[in-house]
């Protein structure tokens with residue numbers, strides 16, 4: 001039976017409230033009520049991981065290094081992947097976790113009462129089902145990008161988070177990138193003047209990974225290729241979009257209203273598959289995904305955001321990372337800035353010396369506090385660690401998270417809407433206001449930081465703050 005949206009919301013609210021575990025006080029939040037939501041502080045944070053393929057293990061290793069974090073459950077389709085991570089925990093002096101495996105092992109895991117946060121790094125189609133079920137079981141949720149593939153699933157996340165008062169944060173690690181955070185700091189200092197335009201992208205040659213088999217280090221069951229076979233538009237929009245939305249205060253003063261999206265023809269994957277795997281299912285099945293997708297978003301305050309996706313062309317990696325306003329521009333790949341504070345005109349990028357000074361002056365406090373540790377621990381140059389660090393810090397101290405469920409939904413909504421638009425000659429699509437109007441009153445994301453000493457990191461006073469050693 002197809003549920004209408006209203007029916008679905010009612011069912012989801014009831015289901016959420018009914019299934020929430022008894023040991024947590026669960027209050028339903030009204031539409032928009034999770035915008036500045038802070039859960040009671042959880043000093044000893046118990047984390048369960050689901051999805052231990054290419055992405056998940058790195059997260060296990062990073063989180064295991066955080067004081068006050070205990071990994072209590074590990075789950076993957078493959079038993080040996082859960083066992084491997086458990087062996088890593090024990091080898092590194094941590095208590096072993098409970099293990100779950102198989103297609104539905106995550107369901108059994110969610111019944112456990114020693115889980116505060118479920119960290120979900122499974123293939124895309126499992127993001128929303130596991131996140132919704134986890135919240136209904138009283139757990140906070142951190143879910144990989146994109147959090148949902150359809151508008152209906154975006155609403156399911158929003159309504160379940162509101163009904164259960166559980167956090168649902170999408171793990172948009174690029175919001176913690178060094179340059180993205182410089183851009184955010186510059187935006188907050190007003191250095192761009194009035195921000196009117198942004199550009200972001202996911203341009204990453206994934207052809208070899210997409211076609212690789214599991215024993216060659218490929219994705220589980222070729223999940224990404226299978227998605228690309230039947231979908232077009234932009235299935236992976238959030239890496240470029242998230243940081244721009246934070247700089248523009250989307251869902252916190254402005255809101256994305258509509259988009260138009262056009263995809264190029266598909267050529268790169270077929271050519272690659274025919275050249276590398278002729279006369280196999282890989283060459284025979286023709287992906288729907290256009291090589292290049294370009295989307296333009298309009299916001300309520302009249303700003304524009306351009307987002308691109310191309311994972312099939314032989315192009316160097318780029319997220320573009322461009323913020324443009326009435327007094328300046330920042331762009332990345334390579335990192336460049338041009339400023340015009342006095343309206344004299346800016347026709348060239350600033351020189352390297354000036355750029356280095358600006359980057360040092362505008363270094364985000366989070367990078368100042370923990371950037372060196374983050375670089376040492378790793379994960380996309382440190383941004384993954386900073387994301388996990390902030391997530392745990394906020395949960396341990398009862399603070400609102402940097403990304404809320406409305407961000408997860410709004411940023412992920414592009415998956416369905418870009419496909420609809422691209423299949424319809426770029427027809428304009430409305431972007432739902434997942435905040436139910438709360439974007440008008442929600443405070444912008446501040447320039448946030450962490451207190452490493454408060455978290456229990458051993459900070460050696462004799463060395464610079466950036467050289468603080470992990471206590472583990």
Ligand SMILES: NC(=O)c1ccc[n+]([C@@H]2O[C@H](COP(=O)([O-])OP(=O)(O)OC[C@H]3O[C@@H](n4cnc5c(N)ncnc54)[C@H](O)[C@@H]3O)[C@@H](O)[C@H]2O)c1
Pocket residue numbers: 050051052053054055056075076077078081102103104105106121122123124126144145146171172173218219220221223380
């Ligand atoms: N934010 C980032 O920078 C970034 C980088 C890489 C991947 N990702 C995201 O992480 C997620 C995982 O990507 P990946 O590259 O690790 O893919 P992967 O295929 O290597 O890993 C997925 C894992 O999920 C497991 N799995 C499949 N079905 C399962 C089930 N029913 N129950 C439990 N486990 C199941 C698989 O066995 C596999 O180990 C994706 O959503 C991807 O978009 C994000």
